[in-house]
Amino acid sequence: MSTTVSEMHGCPLVDSLGQRVLHVPRGRWAAVLGALRADGFEVCADLTAADYLRHPGRTLPDGVVAERFEVVANLLSVSGQGRLRARTQVPEADPSVASVFGLYPGTEAMEREVWDMFGIAFDGHPDLTRILMPEDWDGHPLRKDFAQGRIPVQFKGAPS
């Protein structure tokens, strides 16, 4: 499906349904995004993550080892470069990646959301706290091993 078409900043650039996707090694996440910013991708429109626990066999270009988590940034250029999606593999054993807050201050809340929902830490983020869930919440809801909650219903007067 997705095959390596070219390279950009030393990372494989593939085509996914007509959209450009750059697979960035985790160690170079901030460096490559910095280079992309200098290339004219001024806006980080979206930063999110996905948990591939139940879907490990996805298609990735050669040389990219699939890990459990993936952090995805959708970059946008208002100066005519179009869109570019950057993806990086984040292992379960060490769920962390460099923060791009210094490059794109708008990712402050998005990285907090990813931390809150997936438990992926962003090194260098100035205020990595939960944003949507309460502070004392246990677990990270959008992980695939976090069950959809059901509150036990209790009926008044029912024998227990």
Place this chain on the structure above:
Amino acid sequence: MTALDDRRPAAAHTGEGGQEMGFRRESTPDELFREVGAVLRMSESEVAAMQGEISDDETMIINMGPSHPSTHGVLRLMLELKGETVLRCKPVIGYLHTGMEKTGESLSYLQGGTNVTRMDYASPLNNELVFSLATEKLLGIDGDIPERATWMRMLLSEMNRMSSHLLFMATNGMDLGAVSMMLYGWREREEVLRFFQKVTGLRMNHNFIRPGGIAADLPKGWRDDVLRILDLLPDRLAEYDVLMTGQPIWRERLQGVGVITRDEALALGATGPILRSTGLPWDLRRDMPYLRYSEVEFDVVVGVHGDAYDRYAIRLNEIRESMRIVRQILDRMPAGDVRIQDKKVTPPPRARIDESMEALIHHFKIFTEGFKVPEGEVYVAIESPRGEIGCYIVSDGSSVPYRMHVRAPSFVNIQALPHMMRGGLVADAVAVISSVDPVLGEVDR
């Protein structure tokens, strides 16, 4: 122990300490740097110099919200005030978080629309549209959607932009004390909602735009209804101009309030009227056209000063531009199917069920199991009334999205609030929140 210290144990008890704004004496330089330095591209020492020496004795931290009438829902802002001046501001969100992205992972692509439509409840049709476009791209049928469905989507999307901006006119007026404006804005929005009710059956949360097309064709007499709204609105908008635009009190309240520059807006990822108010003509309808927006004529409205007044004026004029687009859609609305004739995606029509067993089974299978979507991932973005709304879907080849994420414009836009409020008056804070026009259902999802 001072009165302020008394509040700390309470904060510890609710467990929300970490999300709140700390006292100045406890705030690290990092925290101040985060608020100004990173956006303005200043060094930490420059930020420290800019802050000056202010002690906690001179300031007060107050909560605005989560249930405050002018926060448009359950937005909670923590404001550090010195007298009436806002020194710092921190939005605390999550009060309306219902895990819609998690829910989306257990709803089929056909059911997904009912989920996303509830996110931005002031422009539900745009949410459905972006979700449908993303699903269609994954299915590989994005080029085969019937013309009538595409033009109907544009019609509904533009009507929705009008109703959303009219709601903004109403709430913006209400927030600033123009109560008559609130009534007028609501009255005009009602006209559009009545049209939606006739077409989709519901005033909000329509689930009308679905993967593969539109749920049903336009009802009889729809053209007259649209024309009636188009004939009625220009006079009403002219009334708004008399009531608000040229009025000295209104201008005093809004001009120069909540100023943001183009570079700051880009750095913060703000889109929509906020970005356009800084003078950058960025509108996805024109710059990255989807549907048939490349075939209609309209102007991208921009501001000059990046203040709350510009954002008001942009939305007011965007209603006029939407009306212009709707008139062109009326002229060009083609005849034909409203759903793709791909049996995999579209269920058989109701009449066929009565005469064909296969059609009945097929109908049942599509609505219970859903249709399978090939493996892949896609990000599609469109211009909602609030800015870029994007949908990122990962499919593992089954009939439910493996991961469904919505890039909500309000979520990103309210992160610009601390920047716009800095140094302003607390009375202007209301004007600034209002000018961002956040929908909290979309912020918290």
